[in-house]
């Protein structure tokens with residue numbers, strides 16, 4: 701019997717049109733093993749800034765519910781995000797804060813892998829540690845290694861098409877996706 705295909709939701713932390721992180725997210729389906737089916741998660745950029753008073757008076761916005769449902773329905777999640785000021789971009793953190801207040805927190809027991817592209821030397825490593833911490837706080841099952849840090853990202857993508865062209869980066873991403881599939885199957889008991 702072939703393994704069940706795993707559905708993986710991909711969340712991008714950048715809204716920029718020419719985003720390297722969005723370009724990496726677009727490259728993932730072609731680099732993923734056959735057992736993973738990757739789909740973009742619904743948008744999070746429309747969420748209001750979290751305010752517990754608004755939450756209490758008007759409840760959970762519909763787009764937050766849609767995002768949470770997509771995460772809940774997925775077998776695993778990959779977050780591809782830039783680092784802003786050594787940490788998680790505010791909009792993405794706001795989205796995580798929203799869903800952390802739901803009764804059935806969608807990241808609970810969810811396998812999550814992280815990737816980041818940055819213009820600098822460290823490739824978004826500090827953001828990944830902060831994301832790892834926040835998601836652990838809401839009981840996500842964080843995938844360890846191999847890690848994916850794409851530093852000096854302008855050199856790793858085609859200037860015009862934004863296609864991922866750097867072979868060592870392609871190899872690193874493939875290695876992570878292969879290991880993430882095994883991790884998801886192990887923690888979810890899926891054959």
Ligand SMILES: Cc1cc2nc3c(=O)[nH]c(=O)nc-3n(C[C@H](O)[C@H](O)[C@H](O)COP(=O)(O)O)c2cc1C
Nearest residue numbers: 714716719720721722782783784785786818819820
């Ligand atoms: C508000 C802001 C803060 C940034 N802070 C960092 C940082 O702390 N570390 C880093 O490596 N790059 C930082 N950068 C540069 C980003 O790595 C670079 O702009 C990257 O291309 C953003 O990702 P994107 O191309 O997916 O939009 C920052 C960029 C912005 C806009």
